[in-house]
Amino acid sequence: MSKAALSKSCSKGVFVFIEGAPYLGPWVLRKGSVLLVKTSASGKEQILRQVEPGEVFAEVPIFRDLAWYPINARCATDCELSLLPAADVRCLLKTDPKLGWTAARALSGRVAEFRDVILELTLAEAKQRLLRYLLRRLEGRPNAALGVIRLGISHQDLALLLGVRPESLSRALTELEVSGKLKRISRQTFQIFLKQISLKDREW
Amino acid sequence: MSKAALSKSCSKGVFVFIEGAPYLGPWVLRKGSVLLVKTSASGKEQILRQVEPGEVFAEVPIFRDLAWYPINARCATDCELSLLPAADVRCLLKTDPKLGWTAARALSGRVAEFRDVILELTLAEAKQRLLRYLLRRLEGRPNAALGVIRLGISHQDLALLLGVRPESLSRALTELEVSGKLKRISRQTFQIFLKQISLKDREW
DNA sequence: AAGTTGCCTTGACTTATGTCAATTCCAAGT
DNA sequence: ACTTGGAATTGACATAAGTCAAGGCAACTT
Numbered sequence: 523m524s525k526a527a528l529s530k531s532c533s534k535g536v537f538v539f540i541e542g543a544p545y546l547g548p549w550v551l552r553k554g555s556v557l558l559v560k561t562s563a564s565g566k567e568q569i570l571r572q573v574e575p576g577e578v579f580a581e582v583p584i585f586r587d588l589a590w591y592p593i594n595a596r597c598a599t600d601c602e603l604s605l606l607p608a609a610d611v612r613c614l615l616k617t618d619p620k621l622g623w624t625a626a627r628a629l630s631g632r633v634a635e636f637r638d639v640i641l642e643l644t645l646a647e648a649k650q651r652l653l654r655y656l657l658r659r660l661e662g663r664p665n666a667a668l669g670v671i672r673l674g675i676s677h678q679d680l681a682l683l684l685g686v687r688p689e690s691l692s693r694a695l696t697e698l699e700v701s702g703k704l705k706r707i708s709r710q711t712f713q714i715f716l717k718q719i720s721l722k723d724r725e726w
Numbered sequence: 727m728s729k730a731a732l733s734k735s736c737s738k739g740v741f742v743f744i745e746g747a748p749y750l751g752p753w754v755l756r757k758g759s760v761l762l763v764k765t766s767a768s769g770k771e772q773i774l775r776q777v778e779p780g781e782v783f784a785e786v787p788i789f790r791d792l793a794w795y796p797i798n799a800r801c802a803t804d805c806e807l808s809l810l811p812a813a814d815v816r817c818l819l820k821t822d823p824k825l826g827w828t829a830a831r832a833l834s835g836r837v838a839e840f841r842d843v844i845l846e847l848t849l850a851e852a853k854q855r856l857l858r859y860l861l862r863r864l865e866g867r868p869n870a871a872l873g874v875i876r877l878g879i880s881h882q883d884l885a886l887l888l889g890v891r892p893e894s895l896s897r898a899l900t901e902l903e904v905s906g907k908l909k910r911i912s913r914q915t916f917q918i919f920l921k922q923i924s925l926k927d928r929e930w
Numbered sequence: 931a932a933g934t935t936g937c938c939t940t941g942a943c944t945t946a947t948g949t950c951a952a953t954t955c956c957a958a959g960t
Numbered sequence: 961a962c963t964t965g966g967a968a969t970t971g972a973c974a975t976a977a978g979t980c981a982a983g984g985c986a987a988c989t990t
Contacts, residue, residue, distance in 0.1 A: 560841075562849040562930030570841060585834035592838075615827065622826025623819065629833035630789035634796075636840035637764075637774060643847050644889040645766045647946070677968060685848040690947055692969055709956075709968075726766030851976070881938065894977055896939050913938075913986085 528605040538595040538603060539580070545590055547608035548581035554601030555674050559594045559682070569683040571635075572598070572675065574662075578628075584611055585625070598675045645726040648686045649694040653703065653723050655684060656714055669714040670707070677709070732809040742799040742807060743784070749794055751812035752785040758805030759878050763798045763886070773887040775839075776802070776879065778866075782832075788815055789829070802879045849930040852890045853898040857907065857927050859888060860918055873918040874911070881913070 527550070532538055538549060538556060549556075556573040558580075570593065573579045580591060615621050642651055659671050673680065681691040698704050703723075705713045731754070736742055742753060742760060753760075760777040762784075774797065777783045784795060819825050846855055863875050877884065885895040902908050907927075909917045 560845055560849075560930075562845070564849075564926075564930065566849050566930070568845055568848045570844060582834045582837055585831045586838065619823030619826065622823060622828075622830055624826075626826055626829040626833055627789045629830055629837060630786045632837050633786055633833060633840060634790065636837060636844060639844055640774060640840060640847065641764055641766070641772055643844065644772045645764075645768075645770050649946095687948060688968075689949080689970085693947090696969085722768075726768065726770070853976095891978060892938075893940085893979080897977090900939085 528607065530603045530605065532597045532601045532603065534597055534600050536597050538597065538601075539591045540594045541592060542590050545580075545583045545588055545608060547606045547611055548578050548584060549595070550578050550604045550606065551575055552602040552604060555598040556601055556603075557596050557598050557675075557679055557683070559596055561594065567682050568685060569679060570639075572683060578606075581625075581628070582632075584608060584615075585629070598679055641726060643685055648684065648690055649697055650723060651684050651686075652680075652691065652694045653698060653719065655680075656704070656712065657719070657724065660714060669716055671712045671714060673710045673712075732811065734807045734809065736801045736805045736807065738801055738804050740801050742801065742805075743795045744798045745796060746794050749784075749787045749792055749812060751810045751815055752782050752788060753799070754782050754808045754810065755779055756806040756808060759802040760805055760807075761800050761802050761879075761883055761887070763800055765798065771886050772889060773883060774843075776887060782810075785829075785832070786836075788812060788819075789833070802883055845930060847889055852888065852894055853901055854927060855888050855890075856884075856895065856898045857902060857923065859884075860908070860916065861923070861928065864918060873920050875916045875918060877914045877916075 530538075532554075539546070541561070551573050553575055555575075556579065557569050558571045558573065559567055559569050561567050571579070573595075580595065582588075583590075583592065615625065642654065646654065656671055660669065675683070677691055678688050681688040684691065686694075695704075695706070699706060701718070703715055703718045705715070707713055734742075736758075743750070745765070755777050757779055759779075760783065761773050762775045762777065763771055763773050765771050775783070777799075784799065786792075787794075787796065819829065846858065850858065860875055864873065879887070881895055882892050885892040888895065890898075899908075899910070903910060905922070907919055907922045909919070911917055
């Protein structure tokens with residue numbers, strides 16, 4: 523498999539690509555955290571996805587034959603990335619037909635993810651969304667019982683991810699702290715008190 | 727191609743399948759309108775997609791190996807449907823490797839759709855969402871210039887689709903009528919005055 | 931035709947979240 | 961240790977949308 527992956531380092535705040543830039547291919551995030559952001563004509567922003575190390579992003583245009591990246595990708599932290607050149611990927615997909623099936627599996631996962639984001643946005647309110655985000659972050663970790671989270675993303679960006687204003691996020695955090703569901707250790711670190719979290723907080 | 731499609735007729739309001747029911751396979755909508763609905767634990771509902779004739783739905787579980795339908799499918803009107811049995815579809819996908827590629831294309835379209843729904847929900851407010859929905863319905867039609875729309879969906883369901891309460895939809899409609907952007911001909915039919923619609927209404 | 935039923939609409943009110951300005955906090959650099 | 965600038969918080973207020981209750985309209989039944 524001659525995957526000619528092109529490596530790149532980006533520091534915090536830098537855009538890996540912006541909306542409308544020529545589509546070079548999907549990226550693999552090796553280290554750090556990347557945010558996929560859409561900016562509206564009126565200047566509002568929404569973060570569609572927080573990419574974790576090991577994940578692939580910007581793979582959809584491969585299948586839709588788009589010549590441009592449809593969104594912006596900004597580094598939330600210093601990052602290390604690899605570009606998988608579009609031509610190579612397309613070639614690979616043609617030669618090995620089984621990869622089509624693999625791709626379909628991956629994309630169906632993305633559909634499910636986005637479906638959940640939609641439900642989250644419409645069925646839960648801001649405070650609950652924040653709590654559920656923190657819980658999800660806990661689940662992904664090995665020592666989930668401990669209940670300590672390092673955000674790894676600025677409050678501003680987290681607000682965009684949750685679809686609220688930074689001020690609202692700030693208020694939601696203090697409310698959760700007052701109600702005993704979490705404790706702020708530092709701006710980036712929280713302790714979550716799982717015992718104080720009811721089923722209603724976890725469910726839609 | 728031995729597609730053993732199983733035909734079925736459903737009348738308005740009937741569920742084609744409900745969340746948690748054993749996964750039989752994807753469906754093709756031949757006639758009518760089907761709504762894919764998620765119900766939250768607290769009883770709130772959100773419509774994820776309005777399926778139009780000719781479209782396939784509930785295909786994601788094929789690729790995710792789900793044994794149950796993850797959402798509800800309700801007929802908004804009397805419908806005619808065909809079931810594509812899961813076993814047959816899986817078999818077909820194995821024998822013809824090119825289909826994996828086709829499936830990936832279809833799924834990437836669904837990802838883009840859902841991405842747009844997320845942006846719509848977070849970047850536009852209710853009145854604008856309604857107007858944009860109506861405009862989208864116009865575009866899909868041959869005589870788009872005419873500017874007349876038949877909803878084909880109850881106001882209640884449209885509200886769920888837009889992620890608002892029926893009352894809010896009602897108010898949004900009257901506001902759009904007052905501002906001269908549309909005229910209610912009947913409860914189901916509207917005339918859209920394209921000249922009165924600014925760029926801002928169309929953009930995010 | 932009158933009555934019934936199920937939507938849709940309207941009105942009055944509440945609540946969540948947005949907005950904008952003023953601080954305060956914190957971390958990086960001098 | 962001090963300075964400084966960006967980020968986070970807080971307060972006061974505005975507004976979109978939700979809630980609940982009442983009324984109206986239209987289609988169907990008898």
